[in-house]
Amino acid sequence: MKIHEYQAKQLMGARGIPVPMGYVATTIEDALVAVKPLIESSGNPVVVLKSQIHAGGRGKGTFKEHPDVNGVNVITAGIGGGVAAAEEAVRVLASKMLGSTLVTIQTGEEGKVVNRLYLEQGIDIERELYLAVLLDRAVGRNIVMASTEGGVEIEKVAEETPEKILRAEIDPAFGLLPFQANQLSTGLGIGPDASKSFAQFVRSLSDMATDMDTDLIEINPLVVTKQGEVMALDGKMAFDDNSLFRHPDVAEMRDVSEEDPSELAAKEAGLNYIKLDGTVGCLVNGAGLAMATMDTIKHVGGEPANFLDVGGGADADQVSTAFEIITGDENVKGIFVNIFGGIMRCDVIATGIVEAVKRVGLEVPLVVRLEGTNVELGKRIIEESGLDVVNAESLRDGAVKILELTR
Amino acid sequence: MSILVDKNTRVLVQGLGKTGQFHTEKAIAYGTQMVGAVHPTRADTTMRFEGETDHSGVPDRDDTFSVELPIYATMSEAVAETGANASVVYVPPPFAADAIMEAAASGIELVVAITEGIPVADMVKAKRYLEGRGTRLIGPNCPGVITPHECKIGIMPGYIHQRGRIGVVSRSGTLTYEAVHQLTLRGLGQTSAIGIGGDPVNGTNFVDVLRLFEADSETEGVVMIGEIGGTAEEEAAEFVAQEMTIPVAGFIAGTTAPPGKRMGHAGAIVSGGKGTAEAKIEAMTAAGIVVAETPSEMGEAMERALG
Numbered sequence: 001m002k003i004h005e006y007q008a009k010q011l012m013g014a015r016g017i018p019v020p021m022g023y024v025a026t027t028i029e030d031a032l033v034a035v036k037p038l039i040e041s042s043g044n045p046v047v048v049l050k051s052q053i054h055a056g057g058r059g060k061g062t063f064k065e066h067p068d069v070n071g072v073n074v075i076t077a078g079i080g081g082g083v084a085a086a087e088e089a090v091r092v093l094a095s096k097m098l099g100s101t102l103v104t105i106q107t108g109e110e111g112k113v114v115n116r117l118y119l120e121q122g123i124d125i126e127r128e129l130y131l132a133v134l135l136d137r138a139v140g141r142n143i144v145m146a147s148t149e150g151g152v153e154i155e156k157v158a159e160e161t162p163e164k165i166l167r168a169e170i171d172p173a174f175g176l177l178p179f180q181a182n183q184l185s186t187g188l189g190i191g192p193d194a195s196k197s198f199a200q201f202v203r204s205l206s207d208m209a210t211d212m213d214t215d216l217i218e219i220n221p222l223v224v225t226k227q228g229e230v231m232a233l234d235g236k237m238a239f240d241d242n243s244l245f246r247h248p249d250v251a252e253m254r255d256v257s258e259e260d261p262s263e264l265a266a267k268e269a270g271l272n273y274i275k276l277d278g279t280v281g282c283l284v285n286g287a288g289l290a291m292a293t294m295d296t297i298k299h300v301g302g303e304p305a306n307f308l309d310v311g312g313g314a315d316a317d318q319v320s321t322a323f324e325i326i327t328g329d330e331n332v333k334g335i336f337v338n339i340f341g342g343i344m345r346c347d348v349i350a351t352g353i354v355e356a357v358k359r360v361g362l363e364v365p366l367v368v369r370l371e372g373t374n375v376e377l378g379k380r381i382i383e384e385s386g387l388d389v390v391n392a393e394s395l396r397d398g399a400v401k402i403l404e405l406t407r
Numbered sequence: 408m409s410i411l412v413d414k415n416t417r418v419l420v421q422g423l424g425k426t427g428q429f430h431t432e433k434a435i436a437y438g439t440q441m442v443g444a445v446h447p448t449r450a451d452t453t454m455r456f457e458g459e460t461d462h463s464g465v466p467d468r469d470d471t472f473s474v475e476l477p478i479y480a481t482m483s484e485a486v487a488e489t490g491a492n493a494s495v496v497y498v499p500p501p502f503a504a505d506a507i508m509e510a511a512a513s514g515i516e517l518v519v520a521i522t523e524g525i526p527v528a529d530m531v532k533a534k535r536y537l538e539g540r541g542t543r544l545i546g547p548n549c550p551g552v553i554t555p556h557e558c559k560i561g562i563m564p565g566y567i568h569q570r571g572r573i574g575v576v577s578r579s580g581t582l583t584y585e586a587v588h589q590l591t592l593r594g595l596g597q598t599s600a601i602g603i604g605g606d607p608v609n610g611t612n613f614v615d616v617l618r619l620f621e622a623d624s625e626t627e628g629v630v631m632i633g634e635i636g637g638t639a640e641e642e643a644a645e646f647v648a649q650e651m652t653i654p655v656a657g658f659i660a661g662t663t664a665p666p667g668k669r670m671g672h673a674g675a676i677v678s679g680g681k682g683t684a685e686a687k688i689e690a691m692t693a694a695g696i697v698v699a700e701t702p703s704e705m706g707e708a709m710e711r712a713l714g
Contacts, residue, residue, distance in 0.1 A: 243526035287671025288579020396703035
């Protein structure tokens with residue numbers, strides 16, 4: 001689960017990790033109210049207005065409705081004009097940003113609607129760095145990843161100048177050790193003035209990752225200020241969904257407006273569903289088989305409309321819900337059900353399909369391939385229901401048949 | 408021969424919920440030597456399993472079975488009493504990592520964790536705990552391990568398997584069934600089939616299993632099924648190129664998966680341009696692995712690899 005930058009900063013701030021002062025705003029008025037206290041308490045006439053969406057690349061991104069406005073704006077009007085000028089600039093920008101669609105390299109062409117802004121104090125930046133805590137699957141542990149190349153996409157750094165990326169493995173029994181923090185600090189060339197606060201910062205961040213079950217904490221940039229302070233100028237945080245049960249406060253931070261409504265409905269029904277752009281709906285058991293079904297549809301010349309894994313323990317009701325979610329997608333011109341029953345019994349799938357069709361009707365062709373546990377019973381249930389179903393002998397056969405029927 | 412499990416494997420079940428009970432019954436029906444269960448509140452009782460024998464499993468058995476499994480409070484007690492050398496974990500996600508560690512502490516040789524949805528941090532801890540101990544962990548979030556006609560530990564349907572000469576190793580449960588089924592239909596059969604699981608942190612990786620198959624005298628070829636996310640397939644390809652003498656066929660799921668989305672399995676995600684199907688297929692092909700274009704052609708790919 002992802003959260004917004006402002007939420008990540010709230011969580012960091014609560015653990016004593018230095019972040020800039022800031023206010024979240026859902027209206028222009030909220031944003032305006034924040035300008036004066038920010039400038040007065042920070043002593044810096046510069047403020048920064050940042051779009052809050054679950055995607056990176058906001059600084060360079062622009063709005064569909066206002067191509068001249070970026071997703072993140074540094075407002076310097078206050079330098080000569082004081083609070084009033086800063087407020088006016090915030091008003092103009094906020095009115096263009098709120099409710100508009102921000103397109104960044106990570107949002108895709110459709111972009112994301114900005115419902116929240118984060119207004120922050122300006123920071124006098126001495127250096128920009130990169131810092132992240134994430135899982136290294138090869139070693140099965142979290143690592144700290146750091147780089148002198150802050151403010152740049154880390155993937156680019158990894159590709160072009162991999163020697164500029166530093167790593168430190170976090171032993172779950174010990175946490176990040178002081179000497180490791182020191183190694184990172186030295187490696188980044190952080191001078192003696194800031195090295196102590198850097199070490200504290202990185203160890204706190206490492207502890208936070210462990211305590212809060214994060215998948216990823218990424219701070220890009222991490223800045224050293226002209227005053228020698230180490231601070232998170234940005235903050236991206238994602239949590240392990242499997243661990244949310246022990247972090248109810250974090251679970252409450254979920255912003256459902258950032259998620260696809262049909263994906264959300266599927267999640268509530270205990271299904272794994274991801275909407276895609278194609279026309280062939282798929283209902284499959286098992287994540288690997290569901291992916292492979294999509295791949296096969298594409299391989300024979302079609303385009304999958306979704307990924308849908310009903311899982312191993314689904315009942316007829318869940319299967320029925322899955323079916324409704326697929327038929328609810330207007331792009332779907334045909335459905336391919338591909339089941340290799342292990343724990344999942346073919347008769348359960350068959351019953352679910354028959355019930356769903358009774359409930360919501362079926363206006364598109366349906367190809368079913370059943371194999372595995374209780375396959376004969378499953379086939380009989382479908383046969384006896386009188387549904388207009390085309391049987392397939394294999395995954396490939398099914399993909400070819402559904403493609404023919406949707407053409 | 409076979410790998411990891413055979414007719415002498417004595418299995419304990421950890422977790423006796425609905426799923427644990429259901430699959431324990433299936434395992435006994437298959438002929439697996441289930442010797443006991445561990446459950447904290449039902450200790451010192453027994454649970455009876457009865458039913459019809461699954462004749463696709465261990466040969467030459469009666470048509471029905473009736474087994475009374477003793478239940479123990481702890482793994483160390485269960486191991487001491489039964490002489491078990493393997494366990495299977497059906498414990499719910501919040502407690503599963505602890506069950507794995509308890510199994511390791513009891514000195515058991517093999518733990519097969521079926522549970523899906525274990526917190527990643529718990530698995531990081533469990534993996535650390537297992538370091539330097541003599542216990543091998545398979546999974547979690549996997550279908551289990553089977554040596555046809557000898558021992559079935561996990562949730563795979565037994566009847567699709569046929570004793571034969573091919574090893575199967577996979578991150579996906581249902582794709583394992585696809586491969587196994589095709590190998591059976593083509594008369595190649597399996598020595599053992601191992602699901603290593605779809606989680607980002609697991610106990611045993613492709614290379615570990617490939618090494619075991621390479622050393623097994625009966626295994627003449629291996630089908631390896633990977634998916635997007637991580638670099639385990641790339642590492643496996645390197646191992647195949649450098650150290651394997653028996654042919655390997657493979658398949659990678661997720662060519663059409665959009666980046667940044669988790670495809671059901673917690674480990675199946677393309678992030679930052681890493682873990683793509685293309686990169687994996689390229690590495691595998693370069694290592695001489697015959698990669699099937701669709702999962703329906705995995706058996707055929709194995710035949711081609713065998714030459």
